Amino acid sequence: MRMSKAVERTAINKVLPHYHCSLNNSTVAPLGNGLINSTFLVRSINGNFVLQKINPYVFSKPAEVINNAELINNHLLSKQAQGQYQLTPMRQIKNNLESVFSLVENEYWRAIEYIPNCYTVEVVETPEQAQQVANAFAKFTYALGDFPAHELTTIIPNFHSLNHRLLQLQTAVEKNSCDRLTLCSELVAFCFAQHQFIEQVATLEHNLPLRVTHNDTKINNLLFSANNNKPIAVIDLDTCMPGFIMHDFGDMVRTCCSNLPEDGTNLEKMQVREDILSALAQGYLGELDTKISVLEKQSLVIGAQLLPFMIGIRFLTDFIDGDKYFHTDYKSHNLDRAKNQIKLYSSLQEIQPKIQEMIVNFTQ
Numbered sequence: 001m002r003m004s005k006a007v008e009r010t011a012i013n014k015v016l017p018h019y020h021c022s023l024n025n026s027t028v029a030p031l032g033n034g035l036i037n038s039t040f041l042v043r044s045i046n047g048n049f050v051l052q053k054i055n056p057y058v059f060s061k062p063a064e065v066i067n068n069a070e071l072i073n074n075h076l077l078s079k080q081a082q083g084q085y086q087l088t089p090m091r092q093i094k095n096n097l098e099s100v101f102s103l104v105e106n107e108y109w110r111a112i113e114y115i116p117n118c119y120t121v122e123v124v125e126t127p128e129q130a131q132q133v134a135n136a137f138a139k140f141t142y143a144l145g146d147f148p149a150h151e152l153t154t155i156i157p158n159f160h161s162l163n164h165r166l167l168q169l170q171t172a173v174e175k176n177s178c179d180r181l182t183l184c185s186e187l188v189a190f191c192f193a194q195h196q197f198i199e200q201v202a203t204l205e206h207n208l209p210l211r212v213t214h215n216d217t218k219i220n221n222l223l224f225s226a227n228n229n230k231p232i233a234v235i236d237l238d239t240c241m242p243g244f245i246m247h248d249f250g251d252m253v254r255t256c257c258s259n260l261p262e263d264g265t266n267l268e269k270m271q272v273r274e275d276i277l278s279a280l281a282q283g284y285l286g287e288l289d290t291k292i293s294v295l296e297k298q299s300l301v302i303g304a305q306l307l308p309f310m311i312g313i314r315f316l317t318d319f320i321d322g323d324k325y326f327h328t329d330y331k332s333h334n335l336d337r338a339k340n341q342i343k344l345y346s347s348l349q350e351i352q353p354k355i356q357e358m359i360v361n362f363t364q
Helices: 005-019 062-081 127-143 162-175 185-192 195-207 245-256 274-291 294-321 333-350 352-360
Strands: 026-030 038-044 047-053 102-104 107-113 211-213 222-225 231-234 241-243
Touching: 005 026, 005 038, 005 047, 005 102, 005 107, 062 107, 062 127, 127 211, 127 222, 127 231, 127 245, 127 274, 162 185, 162 195, 162 294, 185 294, 185 333, 195 294, 211 245, 241 245, 245 274, 245 294, 245 333, 274 294, 274 352, 294 333, 294 352, 333 352
Parallel strands: none
Antiparallel strands: 026 038, 038 047, 047 107, 102 107, 211 241, 222 231
């Protein structure tokens, strides 16, 4: 929930002195349209920077979120200095105590370097754009390929664990606390009936190497240059954790490849945008093809189906539980989202041979 303007102003006035400025010599304005953290652009006499308050309800370990980002950015800065990372790391600015976060009245704040002349994009519109998105996230992954993933704190345990999400669904079904099960029993049965796919995922998780993964690879987590309209920075590192690259690739497919919005209900009209999917594969493997194992490459085929299936299960669980996690605009909103994502999963399964062709037979 956003703070009221009065409370917001009071809080910011107490934070700014940690960065050698105040409301008397600065202007502060909301920045972006993120729904989790509170983010502001500060224009001060000492220069411009981004000020952000970490949401403690979503991130129970705010200091670890910020420290993870610092470890990642320091590694990327080193890679950039060696000419091995062409994007711009999101440098965090230390406060007057030389810390990367400021704790003010039990709230965690951080300052981030402001990158001028750039913009964000909400929806992938063209294959060329999709290829750029996938290539940028692949560059991020590759640059962190020699970073010891176990050194990062796991910010949200089991975030992309399919077994965990199925257990949550089973618990919600058994409790049926809001008496909604009759409205979605067929969808629940379908999810639990995906035995072969669930087994495939479990086998992969047992054999794939852990890497630093972004875990939220939507196009709006990239900054694009206003000069050449190409990605210049990967942003929002809050969910960066040890994980599998099939998750990052799958999330790109999930958020870019449907012709319907995530809560679209005219499911008979849903189509997978195969040109976008092919472009994602080209962009991702164009950077990573010779740098990952054969098993990792093959896992992208499963990842493309896994993320819609998993988020569909999460929406369905939340609907049965009474909409406690995801914000909803009407009573069946989470159910509509669940149906949408499970339909996308099924649609991707139907074209699995094409996805296999795009990925396993990729050539530069």
